[in-house]
Amino acid sequence: MSDLHLDWCNYEAAKYAVDNWHYSGSVPFGKTVKVGVWENGDFIGAIIYSRGATQNIGSPFGLEQTEICELQRVALDDHDAPVSQMLSISRKLLQEKSPGMRCIVSYADTNQDHTGGIYQADNWHFIGETGGKRFLNIDGEKAHTRTVAKNYGTHSVKKLRKILGTDNIEYIEGEPKYKYAYPLDNEMEDKVEGMAKPYP
Numbered sequence: 757m758s759d760l761h762l763d764w765c766n767y768e769a770a771k772y773a774v775d776n777w778h779y780s781g782s783v784p785f786g787k788t789v790k791v792g793v794w795e796n797g798d799f800i801g802a803i804i805y806s807r808g809a810t811q812n813i814g815s816p817f818g819l820e821q822t823e824i825c826e827l828q829r830v831a832l833d834d835h836d837a838p839v840s841q842m843l844s845i846s847r848k849l850l851q852e853k854s855p856g857m858r859c860i861v862s863y864a865d866t867n868q869d870h871t872g873g874i875y876q877a878d879n880w881h882f883i884g885e886t887g888g889k890r891f892l893n894i895d896g897e898k899a900h901t902r903t904v905a906k907n908y909g910t911h912s913v914k915k916l917r918k919i920l921g922t923d924n925i926e927y928i929e930g931e932p933k934y935k936y937a938y939p940l941d942n943e944m945e946d947k948v949e950g951m952a953k954p955y956p
Contacts, residue, residue: 765792801832
């Protein structure tokens, strides 16, 4: 049995977790709620909720932006406790801090070969697929436009060709993401259940 403990953590702890244990290597922009995870006394990661990347995040559910959030990062080192247990505890903390919250959404990135196993184990509802995002192919290596812009100040193909001294740069279409939702009250449960589809 593992001794699992979740509590609020600061930006530095969340950044350490994301830098070391999440494929994105970046903390989401904007206002976030950061939950630290400790197991057997050791800090093993962070779970980060945010307002999401779009102002229309609540539209499909008939919710205002203040009533819905996105689970954006689950950044964990090796652990014994199930992720579903960590998510359940983190939701309770979230609801204590934001009592008006009614639904959480998250996305499984198929570009990283993720299908949403942690959401399925935690009884989230699968809502469907989002459109695939564009990536950059730079000399045969696929890179996220956000990462490239952070490193070089732009993701313009024309500018990057000058900066990097190569013409072998082009945009490529990424795979879609799988969208999941977790309702936080009975009314939203009925609504989201009506939108749900079989797990991929």
